Amino acid sequence: MPRVEFNRICKTYADGTRAVVDLDLAVADREFLCVLGPSGCGKSSTLRMLAGLESISSGDLVLDGRRINDVPPQARDMAMVFENYALYPHLRVFENIAMPLVARRRPRAEIRERVQQVAETLQIVEYLRQRPQTLSGGQRQRVALGRAIVRRPKMFLMDEPLGHLEAYLRVQLRAELRRLHERLGATTIYITHDQEEAEAVSDRIAVMENGRLQQLGSLVDLLDRPINRFVAEFIGRIPINMLPARLAGDGQNLQVGAAMMPLSGAQSAKLRSGGTDPLTLGIRPEHVALSSGSAGETISGLSGRVRVIEPQGDSTVIIADTPAGRVSALVPSGCVPSAGEVIELHFAMDCAHVFGADNINLLRAARNSE
Ligand SMILES: Nc1ncnc2c1ncn2[C@@H]1O[C@H](COP(=O)(O)OP(=O)(O)OP(=O)(O)O)[C@@H](O)[C@H]1O
Numbered sequence: 001m002p003r004v005e006f007n008r009i010c011k012t013y014a015d016g017t018r019a020v021v022d023l024d025l026a027v028a029d030r031e032f033l034c035v036l037g038p039s040g041c042g043k044s045s046t047l048r049m050l051a052g053l054e055s056i057s058s059g060d061l062v063l064d065g066r067r068i069n070d071v072p073p074q075a076r077d078m079a080m081v082f083e084n085y086a087l088y089p090h091l092r093v094f095e096n097i098a099m100p101l102v103a104r105r106r107p108r109a110e111i112r113e114r115v116q117q118v119a120e121t122l123q124i125v126e127y128l129r130q131r132p133q134t135l136s137g138g139q140r141q142r143v144a145l146g147r148a149i150v151r152r153p154k155m156f157l158m159d160e161p162l163g164h165l166e167a168y169l170r171v172q173l174r175a176e177l178r179r180l181h182e183r184l185g186a187t188t189i190y191i192t193h194d195q196e197e198a199e200a201v202s203d204r205i206a207v208m209e210n211g212r213l214q215q216l217g218s219l220v221d222l223l224d225r226p227i228n229r230f231v232a233e234f235i236g237r238i239p240i241n242m243l244p245a246r247l248a249g250d251g252q253n254l255q256v257g258a259a260m261m262p263l264s265g266a267q268s269a270k271l272r273s274g275g276t277d278p279l280t281l282g283i284r285p286e287h288v289a290l291s292s293g294s295a296g297e298t299i300s301g302l303s304g305r306v307r308v309i310e311p312q313g314d315s316t317v318i319i320a321d322t323p324a325g326r327v328s329a330l331v332p333s334g335c336v337p338s339a340g341e342v343i344e345l346h347f348a349m350d351c352a353h354v355f356g357a358d359n360i361n362l363l364r365a366a367r368n369s370e
C-alpha cells in the first residue's frame with residue numbers, strides 16, 4: 001500500500017490561480033521522492049497541502065489508506081523543513097533541537113538521549129552548547145534538520161532545504177540526507193530546483209509544469225524517455241537540440257535541413273502511425289558526434305560552422321550553425337575543432353526523440369521495443 005496518495009488533487013487559490021491541477025501521485029512507504037519543476041509550477045503548493053498548511057480545493061489526499069483532507073497539520077505526523085528555517089537565536093543548539101520533544105513533554109533523560117543521537121548523526125555534537133548565530137549556514141541547516149528528525153515523524157517534507165547553501169555544502173549535505181534516509185527509512189518528499197541533487201538523493205523524480213505532473217521516473221528515464229517536449233528541454237545538464245524535421249523517403253528517413261537521418265524499422269513505424277508534420281527532432285548534445293564523414297559510412301550528418309566552443313573539463317561543448325538551426329555537440333576535449341571551421345555533425349539516431357505538433361514524444365521507449 002502506498003504511504004501517500006494524491007487522487008485528482010487540485011489547488012485553486014482565492015484569486016483564481018490554479019496552482020495544482022488533477023494531481024495523481026502515489027508515494028511508496030520509505031520512498032524518497034523529489035519534485036522538480038520551474039518556479040511557480042506548484043511544488044510548494046503540493047507539499048503544503050500534504051502538510052495540512054494549505055486547504056485542498058478538490059480531490060482526495062490519502063495517508064496509509066485514510067483520507068486526511070481535513071486532518072489538522074499537527075495530527076498528520078509529518079516534519080517539514082524549509083529553505084528559510086527559523087532557529088531560536090536565544091536558545092542553544094541543544095534546546096533548538098529538543099524543542100519538539102519539550103513541547104510533547106517527553107522525560108528529560110529521553111530528550112537528552114534523542115538529541116545526542118540526532119547530533120551524532122548530523123555531526124553537530126560539538127556545537128550543542130553554542131547559539132545559532134555562532135554557526136555557519138551549513139551547520140545551522142543541520143540543526144534545522146535535527147529539529148525535524150528528533151521527532152521521528154512518519155514523513156519528511158522538505159522544500160528546498162539546501163536552497164541557499166554554497167555548492168560544496170549542498171553536495172556534502174545531500175549525501176548526508178541520503179545516508180540518513182537509508183538509516184531512518186522515513187518516507188520523504190523533497191523539492192529542489194537542482195537536477196543533480198534530485199538524482200543524488202531520490203528514488204524517483206516527479207517533474208511538474210503549470211500545476212500538472214508531467215512525468216515520474218529516475219533521471220535516466222527522464223533523460224532517455226521524456227514523455228514530451230517540456231520534460232526533454234527541462235531535464236539535462238546541457239540543453240537538448242530541437243530541430244525542425246519531416247518524414248521523408250516513404251517514412252524511412254527523417255529530413256533535417258537537407259540531411260536525411262535514417263530511421264530504424266520501429267522508429268519509422270511509430271512516426272508513420274503517429275506523426276503529422278511539423279515534427280521536431282530532439283537530440284542531446286551527448287548524442288551528437290563530429291566526423292569527417294569518410295566514404296563508406298552511412299552519412300546522416302548535417303554540416304555546420306563552429307560558432308562557440310565551451311570547454312567543460314574532459315569534454316567540450318561545440319555550438320555550430322547549420323541550415324536547420326544551431327546544434328550543440330558534447331565532444332572529448334582532445335578533438336575540438338576551431339571556431340569558424342566547417343564540420344559534419346552526426347546524430348546517434350537510436351537516441352533521438354521526435355515530437356509531434358502536440359509536443360508528445362512519438363518515439364518514447366523506442367529503444368526498449370527494438
Ligand atoms: N497564497 C497564494 N495565493 C495566490 N496564488 C498563490 C499563492 N501561493 C502560490 N500561488 C501561486 O500558485 C502558483 C504555484 O506556486 P508554488 O509556490 O506552489 O510554486 P513553486 O513550484 O513552489 O515555485 P518556486 O520554485 O518559485 O518555489 C504560482 O503561480 C504562485 O504565484
Ligand SMILES: [Mg+2]
Nearest residue numbers: 043044045159
Ligand atoms: Mg516553492
